[in-house]
Amino acid sequence: MSFINPLSDEGKQIVREDGGDLDRIFDENDDIIDAVNSITAQEISDDAYIPKSYVDLVIKRVEWYVDKKSDPKYNHKKYAFLFYPEIAKFDVIAFYILCQAIGIKYGPNSRESRAVSELQGQIIENRLEELYERDRLEIVDKIMNILIVQDRIKWTSLADLLSSKKINLQDLVLKDGNVILDREDFMEYFKDVVKLQQPERMYNVFIGNRIKELIMIKMIMQNTENYIKNVHEIAGREVEPNATLLKIAEEVADALSKEIRYYGGGDSGGEVKASPLNIEKFPPCIRKSLDGIKSGGRNEVIVLFLTPFLSYARLYPSVFSRNTTLKVSDVDADLKITQNEILPMIYDAADRCSPPLFDDQPQEKININAKLGFGMNDNLNLQHEGETTWYTPMSCEKVKLNMPNLCRPDKTCKGITNPLSYYNRKMREK
C-alpha cells in the first residue's frame, strides 16, 4: 500500500525503521541492487540503468519523469524497476528524501515542488496499470477508505483539489452535493434515468474506477505538496539546513531542467515555431529576472518584461518577422500551455522576488492577465480575450533605459535589438 501512497502509516513506519541515516544514502546499497536485478521486466544490459544507492534511486525517479515527458526515444524497460513492488521499501525512503530535499531548498511554491507532486501522481498511475483489475480495485478502495474519513465525499471537501485545478468539477458526477463513486449509489440515484443505456455499462464507462482513482491520485499529490510545505516550514526554523539534502535538491533540479531541452531542432532554416521553452537559450536579462528581483522595480520586470517575453517565446516566437498579430488562443486554444507552463514560470519568478511580489501586491496577477490580452480580470477567460492586447516583448533599448541592471550583454547580444530575437537566434543555432 505504501507503494501507492508513501504518505500512509505503513510508509511512515518504513521510514522510521529504515530511513534514519542520511549519511549513508550515497553509499552503494546491495539490497537495492539485488531487488532491481530480481525484476524480470527490467532491462539490465547497461549497468547505468540500475540504481545503486538511495540517492541514485531518487535521481532515477526524476529522470524517468523527464524522459517520459520529453524524450521521443523513451525506453520503458530502462525504468521498469520503478513499477514493481520488489523495490517498495526503498522507493518509499527515496520518496521522503526527495520531498525533504525539495522542501528545504525550494519550498512549496516552486516549479520543483510542483514537478515532484506531478511525478508522484504519474508514478502511481503507472503502478496501478501494472496491477490486475481485481487487485487494482481492491487497493484503490483500501486507500480511499483511509484517505476519506467520512462515508461519502462531498464535493466541497475537494476544494483544494478544485482550486489547484487538479480536478475539474465537471468531471465529477454529483448528486445532492455528494461525489458519486459507488456502484450502488449510482444505481440508486440514476437507475431510472439511464434505463435505456444499460446502467451497468454507463457506470463502468462514466465512473467505474476512473474517478475514484483520479481523486485518489490527486489527493496523494496534494498531500505530497502539503508534506513539502511542512518540511519547508520546519526547515525555516532551523539554523543550518542539512547539507546532504541541499546537494540532492540541486541534483534533482538539474535533472528536471533537462525537461525543457529542445527536441524539435531538426528542421533547417528560418522560423522558430511554438515549442517548449529552453531556459539555456534565454538571454542574460531574462535569466536574471527569472531569479527574482531583490530591489525595486519588481512589478515592471515581472509584468512588463517577463510576461510578454515568456509568452511570446513559448507561443509565437516569430512575432517580429511574421508581422501579423495573434491572440494567445490562436496558438493555445484551450490555454493549457499558458496555464501550465507560462504562468507558473512567471509566478515562480514573482515568488523569488524579495519581498515576493504577490504577497503585498496580489493585484499584479490581474495585470499579468491583461498583458496576455485577457483584460483586467482575475482569470484567464476566453470570454475576455481581446479586451486588452497581447503585449509584445520590449526592446533591448527599453530594457537598458528602464531596468539598466538587468542588461549584462554577452557575445550573442551583439547586433540584437530585442531579447526575443536573442532567443530565436540561439534556438536556430541548435
Added chain:
Amino acid sequence: MEFFKQATPEERKIYYREEWDVNQVPNFILGQLENREFGFDHFGRGPNDRYKTFNSPEYLKRFMRSKTPFAAYCSVAFYEKPRKREGWMHAELVFDVDAKDIPIRTCNCDNVCEICLNEAKEIVGNIIDTLKSDLGLKNIHLSYSGRGYHIRVLDESVMEMDSDVRSQVLKYVVGADVPNDKYENRGQIYTLRPYSIPFGYPKVFTDRIKYSILHLTKDSKIEGISKNLLNKTLENRKFIEENQWGDFLNKLDPNHPKTGARNYNKLINSIASLNMSLVDGKVSIDLKRILRLPSSLHSKVSMRCTEVKNIDTFDPFKDAVPKFVWERKD
C-alpha cells in the same frame, strides 16, 4: 404611468420616509450586520461612499431616512473590521443575472421589459435547481435587483472558497464548457455525446443548451454561427423540444456518422461560450464585491430591490414597484 424612469430626489425621500422599513432588509443581512461593509451612491454616479458600517438596524434606519441615497449596497463578504475591509472571514457565493445583459432574449427591447425579466427568472430558476440538486447547497437566497436577479448562497461549505473554485461552480451551473465526449474503459474508447448521458454535468449542459436553442430568434447574432446554420437550427428545433437530439443532429449534419458533425459541433461550442455570459462572471468570483441592498431603491429604474421569497409567484411589476410610481401623473 411609466415604468423604468429615474426617480427624482423627492420621490426618493417619499420612498425612504413613507414606504421603506428596515425590517424589509432580509435576515441574512440584519443578522450579522456588524460584519458587513456598506456602500452608497448619493448622486447617481456610482457607489463612492464606501467603508460604512452599522452596528444595529437602528443606525441603518436613521442613515437611510436622513440620506435617502440614490442607491445602497452591502458587501457579500464578512469582515472582522469591515470599516477597513480587513480580516476577511468569508463571502457569499453570488450569481448576478441582469436581464439587460442576457445574450439571447426573445424580446427586442432596449432596456428591460416583462419578457426578458421573465427569461432572467427562468435562468435563475435553472441555476438554483442545479445548485440544490447537483451541488447540494442550502441556504440560498434570491433577490430581485431592479433589473434582474441576485442569487446569494450562504451555505457555509462554499463561503470560504476562493475565486478559482467559484469560477468552476459558475461554469458548471451555466453550462459554459462542452463536456468531454471520449471515455476510456478497459482500454476501449467510447464516444458519448452529452445528450446521451442523463446525469452529472453532461445533463446540466444538455439542459442549458436546450434552453438557449429554444430561445434563439432569427435575429440572434452569435459568434461562430452563420445565418445559414442559425436558420437550420431554427427549422429543426422541434426535435430538441422533444429531446430528439439524435434526429436534430442528423438534420444538421446529414452525412455525419461520427466525424462529419461539423455544424452540430459549431453550434454546441458557440452556445457553450455564450452561456457563460448568462451570468456576470466578475460578480461571482469577486470575494469583496458590494451588491445592491435588498429593500433599497434602484433609482435609475424606480424599482425596489427586494428579497424574493417565492420565485414562482414573484412578479416584479407587482412586488417591486414602489407606491410613488403608481402615483406618478404622466
